[in-house]
Amino acid sequence: MATKGQGRTGFFKGASRPPRKRQAPRPQGSPLAAVIYAWDMVSDALTWGPGAAEALGLPSRDLPKTGKAFAQMIEPGCGLSRQEAISAAEAPGRTYDTRYALRLEPDRVVMVEDAGRWQPGVQGGPAFARGQLRVDPASGARELLPTVLRARSELLCKIQTGINEALRVSQTCTLIVGSVDGDEADLTTDIARNLRPMMRRHDLFAALGPNRFALALTCCPASDAPSAMKRLVSLLKDRQAASSLRLGAACAPDHTFKATKLLRFAEQALASAVEWDEPRSFYDARPAKPSPAAEQAPFDWIAALNDRSLTLACRPMVEAQTRAPFLMQACASLLSAAEGTIPLGPVPSVKDANLALLVDGRMLELTADHLQNHPHKHLSLPISQKTLQDPEWLPMLAAHLGARPGIESRLMIEVPEAALAECRRNLGRLHAMKALGIGLALTGFGAGYVSPAQLRMLPIDLLTIDGAFIQPLKRSTDDRLFVRTLIDRAQHLGIAIAAEWVDDEATARLLASWGVDYLQGALFGEPEAVLQPSALRQMLKRARG
Template identity: 60%
Template sequence: MATKRPGRAGIFRGAPRTPRQRHGEIASPASHSGAAYSWDILSDALVWCPNAAALLGLPARDLPRTGKAFSHLVEPESGPDRRAAMAAGTGADGSFETRYALRLAPDRVLMVEETGRWQPDDQGRPAFVRGLLRADAGQTCLPVRIQARSGLLAQIQNGINEALRISQTCTLIVGGLEGDGADALDVIARKLRPMMRRQDHFGALSPSRFTLTLTGCPAAEAPGAMRRVAGLLKDCSGDLTLAAACAPDHTFKAAKLLRFAEQALESAHPGSQPCVLYDSRTALRAARSKNASFDVVAALNDRRLTLACRPMVDAYGRTPVLMQAAAAVAGPGGRTTTLGSIPALEEGNLSLLVDGRMLELAADYLADHPHQRLALPVAPATLKDGEWLPTLAAHLGARPGIESRLVIEVPEIALGADGALLGRLHAMKAIGIGLSLSGFGLGHVPPSSLRHMPFDMLKVDGVFIQPLKRSTEDRLFVRALVDRAQNLGLAVAAEWVDDEATARLLLAWGVDYLEGALFGEPEALPQPQSLRTMLKRARG
């Protein structure tokens, strides 16, 4: 267990530390077999760490740059993909993990394991994902297996969501093939493959009952789709019956859609009435409004954007030393939701407007709370904007003394995309603020370059922290990152620390600060009294 290091005045201050004596070789970040990524769901932009091409065995120019392009590589029925795993909601904090196959070439299939975490928009839906892919080259696609009902429902819900996203209809077909000599499910799946598109899914409810989720199949075409299924399976052994229900015509929920289709299947009879479409008297088409996206401009104009903070604690004493801030939006009923990523910020200087608003609130909070420290993340586009430095200087000048308690958090990917930002980092440092590098370990910044950057702290990306308990590779990789930070004389923090075992492991390696669900969830900061009064008058 690491002991408290003497002489570390302040949160980031202290002399460079001597690297520990190693017993056995520690894997370097370059040798890590995982590929980290970030995915803005609403803009669909997918950003990879530099070693992704080597991991997937693709030229860098051929890496999928959107979530849609990546989904085209997923082999149907090989396992729940990213969207399905997120919809399953395996982690209350937005974490997920799954395993599926990628079809990288007609004759090359690669099984991958994926772990990650999504962050919500103001309506609680996934908006931004950060995750990690690992390859298992020794495995190929899995045969069709009978799924747990919860997993199958997640798969169906994913199809419904995708259909709604493109303003289409999702048709769920449930089939039963009864008889002593009925064909196996993998045979049925293979015969149905010609009518399946990339977003369609085949599922197994039981040895004699299957589901076929057709994204983009209107209700009017559902009887024709069932007839085509019957035609493809005409040579199968056993008595075939089929039934279908449609979303959103019948419901928006996977559980109800499956129940409706199974109810219709009960009225189907081989020979006389083998295909039945569920009949609903009410349609819920008005619920399409759920598909509306978050309006950033409206939230800015209504002053609904606010700060939400969670504590960053000292790894040794577990005392809060810093408040980690994030943009949040006030929703109906006083509910506040943190925003992992706001779509379309690259257009119209929206990132500067949002970050400027967050800076204003952070400065007011620090001025009203002289014993608090606060870390404020800033978007890459904001750092490049010529108005950012004057805006920062103006807010700090209007509130003297808060600069030493403000930490600006810079994403590693921003430096990887634009090396010219180094001068702006030094300019911000000269104002007197602290600087933190988030996303440490993703590989966008060469290790040698860190020596010339004015950072006080390096924050290890959460995609490497989340699987520490079960992944030897990640333990070696994170320990190497900690060693590197210590060799540079910088404080090191870790995010997504959600359990005591991970916290103790990181402490033993010498991590200085911890952040995650173990120490508290984000809470909205109260608005300044003057702002509340102004808003009250405006509404009155």
């Protein structure tokens, strides 16, 4: 039986793709409460896939837009954060997998599983991460939370009440967090007794741990916070552990109106005091020192385009059953004498210039040249969402194909699923590209941008399952069930299906047994540069210079 892909394009002609019977679809409901995210670690921009607000139980406006804002929602001491997991990940695999507590409200905490893959920048350090965040629905039950989290929730609710009361009467609330070194069993109780002289009726003292405490002072403005911390130190001067006392403070509403943020800001100030070995520290709302990724010199895409130093690298995709090469995926890269091929990450946004179109246009030129010079090769070229929507893209594609007759049947254009969030708006562009004789692939499949009904309308030959769902297959029953659902959906529509981020033999065999047609990942090879004559001349010129 001819598949949808085989009937609409000549791209699969000659490929040893096994015949496959159409299967009845499974129920369309997703068993996986997970969302996709992408984190640009250089700019710190954090973008979410569909359903993120619903999965986290937050209003859309409250979804964190930066990595820093997201990190402030992670409960300290309850698992490695995403940044810590990425830092601990080994460079060859570049995968991370962690579990931690996420505080969404003063009295609402959930456990999340965070797994993904980071991509290095030109300097080699982590610069871009993509993964999935899955919320454990059972963890929201208060009785299942660790004691320390329940106590923290009670404290935050009381702090929020204090903030609300202070704001009601146009007052302020200062939160002081302290820590001491010591092994005494009931140290915080003794500290509370010593601090009573400085506490008013609505002030609050609570233990954050054996040697950590919080003191909320209502009607204490930010200008009085330093003197309040000095008085606190003087009240504890007779304590044996007083010499190791460190304090951090933050103020509402100067810094925030929310108790969760106020406590986090005070804890950040305390961490600064401990780091710099200072007795006390007040929260500084100014931007913190940039991360190592942000300190990297940004890659100059414009310069690379002007001097034509971008080169073509190819990543293999193989047939799942036979492991025979199927096609090569093109990607932009640089050549380094020290590090070899350096694949480049997503193209950043540049004001008043569609840099994505310029880069994708250059890669189209290199891809078309390679296909013309190698008549037996098949290549796929990913393009960005902005490129698909640019009115110059279709004429550019038609011009390159017209200048090299015959390559269209060996070229596949990869479109990200996110680009089809407004499906009907871009449907005409997809049909226009198909009319040129090329193949079309939809990447990032499973994120949720395209509904099953919309999928039926698309002239797609290949669906590539998002690697964020492939990576945890070995440990996650939910991911296995979800991927099976995606495969069955594609098979029912007669569309070939591929999987990315396939790094081990067990995952490859599992996917092949489920009916996946093509596989891509570290198991089958990393991107390798294809030296175009112009790139070779540039390398020789730089070597002589």
